[in-house]
Amino acid sequence: MKSLIVIMGVSGVGKTTVGRALATGKGWPFIEGDDHHPAANIQKMKSGIPLDDADRLPWVASILDYVTTLEDDVAVLACSALTPVVQEALRSTNARRVIYCCLVADAPTLSRRMQTRSHFMPPALLTSQLDALSAPEDALKFDAHQAVETLVGEIESALEGLY
Numbered sequence: 001m002k003s004l005i006v007i008m009g010v011s012g013v014g015k016t017t018v019g020r021a022l023a024t025g026k027g028w029p030f031i032e033g034d035d036h037h038p039a040a041n042i043q044k045m046k047s048g049i050p051l052d053d054a055d056r057l058p059w060v061a062s063i064l065d066y067v068t069t070l071e072d073d074v075a076v077l078a079c080s081a082l083t084p085v086v087q088e089a090l091r092s093t094n095a096r097r098v099i100y101c102c103l104v105a106d107a108p109t110l111s112r113r114m115q116t117r118s119h120f121m122p123p124a125l126l127t128s129q130l131d132a133l134s135a136p137e138d139a140l141k142f143d144a145h146q147a148v149e150t151l152v153g154e155i156e157s158a159l160e161g162l163y
Helices: 015-026 039-046 053-067 084-092 107-115 123-132 148-159
Strands: 003-008 030-032 074-078 097-104 140-143
Touching: 003 015, 015 030, 015 074, 015 148, 030 053, 039 053, 053 074, 053 084, 084 097, 097 148, 107 123, 140 148
Parallel strands: 003 074, 003 097, 030 074, 097 140
Antiparallel strands: none
């Protein structure tokens, strides 16, 4: 069965950096979830308004439409996947086994990271993301305070035999 490895977590936790490094190292395609947000979602976030699940569903549909075009057996997706609604949408409408890898860091670290990058998600929305985060019970969890190389190595080890 084909697999989709979802590197999930709140903004600033390193989903893109870690996901891209994992995908590159393994020769798998990498999908940046942010590239699939409708313009209305981006504008809402830029305005400091948190997304709700109704906003997130068209985003997930766009991601899944793209994933269905991939022929590779394994793909890596950087996607917040904060809520059970999003997580189940990714699982239930996808012909791939979905494996969640949740990156976790403390709020001061996340805030510091968010303030040093250029991204449409303002640091003011961090609290709403932390409040919304509900990792699936079967998610593999990783400490995002570590170096990228260390995280990727831990994820690769945890994924052995799962995809």
